[in-house]
Amino acid sequence: MTGPEPLVALGYTSQLAALVAEHEEGLIPGRVFRSDRGFVFVITASGTVVAKPATRLIKSADDGGLPVVGDWVLLGGDESEPLAEYVLSRTTAIARRDPGRAARVQVLAANVDTVLITHPLADVPNLSRIERELALVWDSGARPVVVLTKADLAEDAEAARESVILAAPGVEVLVTSTVTGEGIEEIRAYLEGGDTIVLIGPSGSGKSTLVNALAGEDLQDTREVRVSDGRGRHTTVSRELIQLPCGGLVIDTPGLRAVGMWDSAEGIDQAFSDIAELAQGCRFRDCRHSGEPGCAVEEAVEAGVLPRRRLESYRELQAEVRHVTGEIDVRARLERKREDKIMARTIKRFYKEGKP
Ligand SMILES: Nc1nc2c(ncn2[C@@H]2O[C@H](COP(=O)(O)OP(=O)(O)OP(=O)(O)O)[C@@H](O)[C@H]2O)c(=O)[nH]1
Ligand SMILES: [Mg+2]
Ligand SMILES: [Zn+2]
The missing domain is CATH 2.40.50.140 (Nucleic acid-binding proteins)
Structure with missing residues (x-):
C-alpha cells in the first residue's frame, strides 16, 4: 500500500x-x-x-x-x-512555447504516461502538424500515439494510416471511430495499471467524444465544428483530468491552434529518428543537410527514400528551436542586467545613506 x-x-x-x-x-x-x-x-x-x-x-x-x-x-x-x-517533481511535462508571450514556456500537462495525438480522418492527415506534435511529445518524456479519428467518415482509412506511419517512426498509429467502436479497446489498453493519458489535437478532431466513449457516459460536451469559418470555436475550454470508471485517468484538452516548439531539440531527433540515422552517413558530423557535400540525408531524398516534405519539416522545426533558444538567451541576459542594476542601486544607496 x-x-x-x-x-x-x-x-x-x-x-x-x-x-x-x-x-x-x-x-x-x-x-x-x-x-x-x-x-x-x-x-x-x-x-x-x-x-x-x-x-x-x-x-x-x-x-x-x-x-x-x-x-x-x-x-x-x-x-x-x-x-x-x-x-512535486514531474515525471513528464508537455511543454510548448507560450503562444501569448515571447521566450516563455507553457506546460500543458504533467505526469502523463501516454499522449494521444488525434487527427480526423475526414481530412487528409496534416503530416507536418503531426510531426510537430510528435517532437513535442517525445521531448516531454511521455509515449506518443497517433489516433486517426472518425474512420467511419474516411474514404480510405488504410491509405491515410500508411502515410502517417511514415511520418511517425516507432509510433503506434491507431484508427478509431466512436460510431462503429473501432479502435476504442486499443486506446483502453493505454489506461491499464491506472495510467494517465492526455488527448491533444486540433479542435473538432473528436477528443471529447473519445473521452466519453472511454467513460461510457457523456461527461464532456462535444459539438459539430463549423467548417464555414476556419477558426471555429473550441468546445472544450479548459484542460481537465478525468477519472474513468474503468480505472485510469484521461486529460481532455481544448484544441491547440499553435504548436510552437520550445527547447525541444531532443524531441525532434526522436521524432525524426530516420533522419538521425541517415545522418550518421553524412561526411560532416554537424551536417545540417542543406547543401553540404557528402550529405547522406539529401542523397536519400534524391533516391526517393526520404520524402522531401519530411526533410523540410525537420529543418523548419530545428530552425524554430534555434530561434527559441536564442530568445531564451536574450531573456536571461536581460534579466541578469536588471538584477545587476538593482544590485548597483542598492550598493549606491548603502554608501550614500549608510543603510541597505
Ligand atoms: N462520424 C464521426 N463523428 C465523430 C467521431 N468522433 C467525434 N465526432 C464528431 O466530431 C465533432 C467534434 O467532436 P469533439 O469531441 O467535440 O471534438 P474535440 O476534439 O473535443 O473539439 P474541441 O473540444 O473543440 O477541441 C462532434 O460533432 C462529434 O460528434 C467519429 O468517430 N465519427
Ligand atoms: Mg473537446
Ligand atoms: Zn547531411
Missing part, C-alpha cells in the same frame, strides 16, 4: 510518497485536475480543494513552475485559504 486508496486511484506511487516525505510534515498531497485563472483544483484523499498557488510558485511561473493539470502538489495554508505550496 503506497498511500490512501483515493490517491492510489489517481496514480499515487511509492516514488511520490518518497517525494512527499522530503518535505515538511503536515502538508496534504493531491493531484491537480484543473488549473484556471490563478486557482488550482486539487483532488485529495479527503475530497476536492480549491487552492491558490503559493508566492514561491507564482515567482517561478515564467519557467513553467505553476501547477498544471496532472501535477501532484502539496497543500498547506489553512482551511479558509488553502495554498499549493509545492509542485
Whole structure:
C-alpha cells in the first residue's frame, strides 16, 4: 500500500510518497485536475480543494513552475485559504512555447504516461502538424500515439494510416471511430495499471467524444465544428483530468491552434529518428543537410527514400528551436542586467545613506 486508496486511484506511487516525505510534515498531497485563472483544483484523499498557488510558485511561473493539470502538489495554508505550496517533481511535462508571450514556456500537462495525438480522418492527415506534435511529445518524456479519428467518415482509412506511419517512426498509429467502436479497446489498453493519458489535437478532431466513449457516459460536451469559418470555436475550454470508471485517468484538452516548439531539440531527433540515422552517413558530423557535400540525408531524398516534405519539416522545426533558444538567451541576459542594476542601486544607496 503506497498511500490512501483515493490517491492510489489517481496514480499515487511509492516514488511520490518518497517525494512527499522530503518535505515538511503536515502538508496534504493531491493531484491537480484543473488549473484556471490563478486557482488550482486539487483532488485529495479527503475530497476536492480549491487552492491558490503559493508566492514561491507564482515567482517561478515564467519557467513553467505553476501547477498544471496532472501535477501532484502539496497543500498547506489553512482551511479558509488553502495554498499549493509545492509542485512535486514531474515525471513528464508537455511543454510548448507560450503562444501569448515571447521566450516563455507553457506546460500543458504533467505526469502523463501516454499522449494521444488525434487527427480526423475526414481530412487528409496534416503530416507536418503531426510531426510537430510528435517532437513535442517525445521531448516531454511521455509515449506518443497517433489516433486517426472518425474512420467511419474516411474514404480510405488504410491509405491515410500508411502515410502517417511514415511520418511517425516507432509510433503506434491507431484508427478509431466512436460510431462503429473501432479502435476504442486499443486506446483502453493505454489506461491499464491506472495510467494517465492526455488527448491533444486540433479542435473538432473528436477528443471529447473519445473521452466519453472511454467513460461510457457523456461527461464532456462535444459539438459539430463549423467548417464555414476556419477558426471555429473550441468546445472544450479548459484542460481537465478525468477519472474513468474503468480505472485510469484521461486529460481532455481544448484544441491547440499553435504548436510552437520550445527547447525541444531532443524531441525532434526522436521524432525524426530516420533522419538521425541517415545522418550518421553524412561526411560532416554537424551536417545540417542543406547543401553540404557528402550529405547522406539529401542523397536519400534524391533516391526517393526520404520524402522531401519530411526533410523540410525537420529543418523548419530545428530552425524554430534555434530561434527559441536564442530568445531564451536574450531573456536571461536581460534579466541578469536588471538584477545587476538593482544590485548597483542598492550598493549606491548603502554608501550614500549608510543603510541597505
Ligand atoms: N462520424 C464521426 N463523428 C465523430 C467521431 N468522433 C467525434 N465526432 C464528431 O466530431 C465533432 C467534434 O467532436 P469533439 O469531441 O467535440 O471534438 P474535440 O476534439 O473535443 O473539439 P474541441 O473540444 O473543440 O477541441 C462532434 O460533432 C462529434 O460528434 C467519429 O468517430 N465519427
Ligand atoms: Mg473537446
Ligand atoms: Zn547531411
